[in-house]
Amino acid sequence: MKAAGKPDLFRRIPSVDDLLRSEDLGHLIAEEGAPAVADATRSVLSRVRQEITAGGMDSVKLDLALQGLPQAIERQARQELSCSLRSVINATGVILHTNLGRAPLGAAALHHIQETAVRYSNLEFEVSAGERGKRDVHVDRLFQKLLAREAAGSRSVSTIVVNNNAAAVLLALNTLAEGGEVVVSRGELVEIGGSFRIPDVMSKSGATLREVGTTNRTRISDYEDAINEKTRLLLRVHRSNFEITGFTEQPALEDLVDLARKRGLPLMEDLGSGALFDLGTIGIRGEPSVLDSLRQGVDVVTYSGDKLLGGPQAGMLSGDTGLIQRMRANSLFRALRVDKLTYAALEATLLSYVKRDYDAVPVLRMMSTSKEDIGARAMALAGKVQPSRISLEVVDGESVIGGGAAPSAVLPTRVIALTAKSLSADEIATRLRASAPPIIARVEDGRVLLDLRTVFPEQDDSLAKALQSLASG
Ligand SMILES: *Cc1c(COP(=O)(O)O)cnc(C)c1O
Helix, strand or coil: CCCCCHHHHHHCCCCHHHHHHCHHHHHHHHHHCHHHHHHHHHHHHHHHHHHHHCCCCCHHHHHHHHHCHHHHHHHHHHHHHCCCCCCCEECCCEEECHHHCCCCCCHHHHHHHHHHHCCCCCCCEECCCCEECCCCHHHHHHHHHHHHHHHHCCCCEEEEEECCHHHHHHHHHHHHHCCCEEEEEHHHCCEECCCEEHHHHHHHHCCEEEEECCCCECCHHHHHHHCCCCEEEEEEECCCCCCCCCCCECCCHHHHHHHHHHHCCCEEEEEECCECCCHHHHCCCCCCEHHHHHHHCCCEEEEECCCCCCCCCCEEEEEEHHHHHHHHHCHHHHHHCCCHHHHHHHHHHHHHHHCCCHHHCHHHHHHHCCHHHHHHHHHHHHHCCCCCCEEEEEEEEEEEEECCCCCCCEEEEEEEEEEECCCCHHHHHHHHHCCCCCEECEEECCEEEEEHHHCCHHHHHHHHHHHHHHHCC
């Protein structure tokens, strides 16, 4: 038999319509709809044509390819139509992992989103008066409860919410210091992951950075000497992701407050993580809280919603009501404001704080879980795996808070340490990432470490199955 030429091969390719009418694709069309299946069919057929053109197809190969078309179309459709953003198991023990979505939301937040965001809501409507309202009232009243009463003394404290803490800093600097100078210590010119740099945000805000002191030492007199008629603001930035140790000096917050009062300037603090919860109660000392800063007299505090607070991505500005009103009136506020999903998640999260129901906030629950409880879960999980190709051991380790809490803020934990004779630690980690859902682990000293502090207990079974399949090859 004469080998078929390319035109003959092309002629044997069925049309999209023929394929869509075939029984084999009926179930796929019922599930995903004909237009999407038609798209996937076109992609698959075009690949077949490309292969013929490239000379990589003979009659036999083409027959095989044509027989496998329904399966190839289904694979293509499933892949095109699956979500790229998906859930993973965080076994790193880093509670606020910026690459893994920072704070997971609690059930109450999800429920409130469902209640309000998939229907109409009173986002900007005063129901009793039948008039237009303000979207910030929904959370400001809760921040009032959590901060204002205790913190303010005679001061009135308000809170507004923007897209994230970077936006909060931008809005505050632009409102309070555009065209003027902001005094900051050289020891606090931080860069946070994802290229948030104080000097860059400063220049975008239209304010001029006035650096004082040195990297390791800044005195109150350095701030004092830098103040001139152009000064609009004193800024303190929490050193979120690094520590300066050794020969260091930084003025006490109360000295900065006194200086600001004396010179009639506002004092702002970018806290970064912004705990609304006293971390001292779970053994983490030295992490400043929003309440502490306000109590000590800071005029405006900025902090993230999805770090220690444990809510949705957002940036809060809490402080003196007069200053906060000015920020709300800035047209940038309109550009940086957050949507109803964020308000819903934030309101529900703050309600858990008001009720002192800290276990309802996943990051707070993870932080306060004891090493013993994590160890017991780790032993139970390791016990479900029949080790053959891998060996498992439960050992002491450290969980990391992350997300701009003090870098030394670690929590004692128990971790499952994995090793295999035939696989390197990196190879094990790669295989774990290929599980469904992907499992993200830490590699340390040639071992893969799984810290259950950041794994939800309902994910333990799925982790055990992935380990079992790794163990049995
Ligand atoms: C994390 C952090 C930011 C940025 O906050 P986002 O909410 O990620 O925008 C800014 N400043 C400090 C000190 C931080 O720790």
